[in-house]
Amino acid sequence: MIKTLTIFLFVLISSSVFAQSQKINHLEIGANALFWTPTAEHMRATNTLIRAHSETPYIGPIPNLQGYGSCIAPSFHLNYYFKNFLGISFGFNYLSLVNHLEYYESSTQTSGLFHTFHNEAQIYNLKLGYTGQSRDYSLIHLYYGIGLNYTPYLLEQNTTRNFIEQLPYSAQDYAVGLYINSGMQIKLFKFTYLSLGMEYTYIPETVQYPYEVKTNLGGIAGQVGIAVKFLNY
């Protein structure tokens, strides 16, 4: 967390110094924390375990591990505004999703079996699109954007049964989708704004494990962060 914050600050300060030294006055640089949740059944996590604590036989422990879950992720963007309502945006975010379950099964039939289930996803979103903003008070901006997502991903599902690793399922490829976002920016200091927004991404993809799954790698995110704006036109 501290590392992420340090990187955020470093990127913002260095870009701010660069922008001022170059007298750039159409640029916005931002760093956000995304509160991201997937929308597709295959990506949403379930992590369920039913256990009966007793010396007598267990009541059918039923482990199930599906999906990868939600996460808080870092996000960066660089916007260039030709005019308030006309700009181009380049963005990047990295989603790291983990769904993990450890499960001990005991019964009169078996002396005890230890299972682990570990689903992990790494999703990189590169975004390029249109962005615009409107102003009312000088303190507050409404922003909006729409564009394309280019999304390399790695999905892995690992299982061990009684400490023996099972053949993992994994899928690595890239997908293309759409994003749409909107929010507000509130001026804090000279160039610095507090940014609040929401984003929806739709990234349809047929994931190729040893089996095929049609899913959507996109989701819904709330975002909070800092933007540095050098707008003087």
Added chain:
Amino acid sequence: MKKIIIIIVVLLLSLDSKANDSTTTHFEVSASMLYWHPLSSHMIGPDNHLLFEYAAFYGFGNTIAPSLNINYYFNNGIGLSFGYNYLHLEKTESNKTNTAILHNLRLGLGARIFDKSLVSISFFAGINTVAHYDLEMPLKFINSEGLYLTADGYAFGAFFSAEANFHIYKSFFIHTSLDYSYIPTELKYSAVYTDIPITQTEKTNIGGLGILLGVGYQF
């Protein structure tokens, strides 16, 4: 925590004092109906119930619920939002009904623009406290009629809302909003079946997506 609150209040007041627009309305009070859709599999329910045939099925479904909201705006358009909604979810499968009750309290920071035009737009983000949740899932074992897995407690998360108010008559407006909440938590269910304690844990997100439509008054 106190220091942070004091700093935020001082910052807001100092920003407010810089503004010179005295005609701004400060309060917006609204009552809405909320259509709420959960975003985690555990709260929605599975497509395939086979794995849960002998235990309890999960999922609580969608709901329509009442929601109350008060926003206070400083002269410069920056605002604070306080909201409450009560979610009562029910989902029935094979004559068994899962029930969830959630009390959501929200406190957020945001801003409003275009407040003197026909449509004003606001955006808020902040803390979503589930002051109390109470979830029930009936067991599906043999002779488990009337027995439930239950989980209750509280949780914290974040919320984001984008609001548009359409001014219709004097200070009255139609309130619309898109809400998103992110509330990761670990639910701990428990029950007793034939003197055997049963526990179930579920790491999930009890937040969701909401669409609000209602009326409001500003002054």
